[in-house]
Amino acid sequence: MAEDAPGTAEGPARRDYIEYAGAVVGGGLLTGCTGGPDSPGGANQGDDPTPTGTVDESYSVSMEPVGSVEFEEVPETWFPYTGDYADMGVALGRGDGLEAIGIRRRFGAHHYEELPGVSVDKSELTQLWQDGTDKEVFYELDADIHVVDPEFMINRIQWDQGDVDEIGENVAPFFGNTTFTRVYGWHDYEYYSMYGAFEKLAEVFDERERYEAFEQYHDEILADVEGRLPAETLDVAVLVPAGTPPEEFWPYRIGSGTQSKHWNDLNVRDALAENDVTDAQVGGGKIDYETLLEIDPEVIAIRLPGEITQEWVDENVTAHMRDHSVASELAAVRNDRVVYGGMTYQGPIIHLFQLETAAQGLYPDEFGGEQLFDRQRVADIVNGNI
Structure with missing residues (x-):
């Protein structure tokens, strides 16, 4: 396996509070738009009036190639496939909800040992790659969101669009963009910088303040270097x-x-x-x-x-x-x-x-x-x- 063929599973329809707002078209998702500033992470509250006595806290975040993903509440449990997004989630204070990683040894969590009060025990994370990655593990983990580019699952992990659709509908949505390299021919949609992708994930987790603090400190360090x-x-x-x-x-x-x-x-x-x-x-x-x-x-x-x-x-x-x-x-x-x-x-x-x-x-x-x-x-x- 370079960086990186699926089985079958039956599971209950679930996660009614997190759903795609885009439509599946030709192996991808139509891109939506994020909305106004009144919702977490600058998300779109929608135009429908809120019923009397209730508070509509839903919001949406848009990222290529998945389009717009709507959330009824902030995800608590999550996992990426690659360590770049795992690191982003930890930086946003979401390490406790991290459930799995593609390959443990490719996630540099050992660096956190130098940060007081920050730790991730990789041995506790489910390793997704086991001579392939079966859909069953997604059902078993039952996460609130999969921080993975669905095109990565198709082109690197050898899933097909039906597998992605099944997990997105029965478990939780995919949300991610393959950013670590720009050499793949199949990646014909928008790329994001590290901090561009980091900002998108911050919107998902409603962690704008942490994101901006990291961005500011990163800029200070880079200017000095x-x-x-x-x-x-x-x-x-x-x-x-x-x-x-x-x-x-x-x-x-x-x-x-x-x-x-x-x-x-x-x-x-x-x-x-x-x-x-x-x-x-x-x-x-x-x-x-x-x-x-x-x-x-x-x-x-x-x-x-x-x-x-x-x-x-x-x-x-x-x-x-x-x-x-x-x-x-x-x-x-x-x-x-x-x-x-x-x-x-x-x-x-x-x-x-x-x-x-x-x-x-x-x-x-x-x-x-x-x-x-x-x-x-x-x-x-x-x-x-x-």
Whole structure:
């Protein structure tokens, strides 16, 4: 499984208080519009008068490709497929309602250990991927919302439109947009930046204040980092080892997806794109040291899921390269510029950690050993102490 075929299940019709406001058309949903400012997250209250003695608190949130999703109340239980949206939900103070994740080790929840009062026990989360993802698990979890792009389920998890419709109608709606990469040919609808997607989820969870606090702090940190970057940019190749120790690598272009936000924030050049290397996410094959030597990037960034550190990279990757007849000739190896490149999926919290690690790895004289953000301030936002 690269990033990422379903069974059958019978379940009761449910979730009358959360329903699609768009219509299913040609494998997608007609996009609706969010409404006025009187409802949670700036949502649309609708034009129908409220019956005497009742309060209409319904609201809708619109996002491509699902269109407009209507909520009678704020969802409590939820799950995404990828760790970027999991991180967004945690940042919005919704970690307690998180029920599942696509693959546990690809969710960087270990970073929360540095944030006072913030934690997610991944071992308690249901792993959706079990040699495929069956619809039955969606019935079993019975969540209030699935923070997943339905086109991701169809094109990466091999569901069909009928599966998406069934779960959306019998369990709860899908709400999400695949943002971590922009290389998929099937993604022919609007993309969102990390904070664009984060804002949409904040509307769903009625957490505008937390979102704005994160946005403000993110902008402060980015302004500080960008102001300290050298004028000359570095040539970086992002690689996933095909084994340990590695003899081949899966190439990942930096691009403009949220998986590369920390690299784009640091204004690096993409050595793989400059040399027309095909991204592994769209079928690009592995590259060996001979090919890598032809590219000869200034920096090699090792991307891996899990609790990986620079020390692990030094011991398990760089040491092998130094002893290798071809790899030892690479400029990045000779100049000690093989760095840990982080994980694929990052939301607003994990991004801060990955930005810090990348800045330290690329520019140790400027950022080495420095914490670029205040852990307590991030924890305060998550915990609502804004």
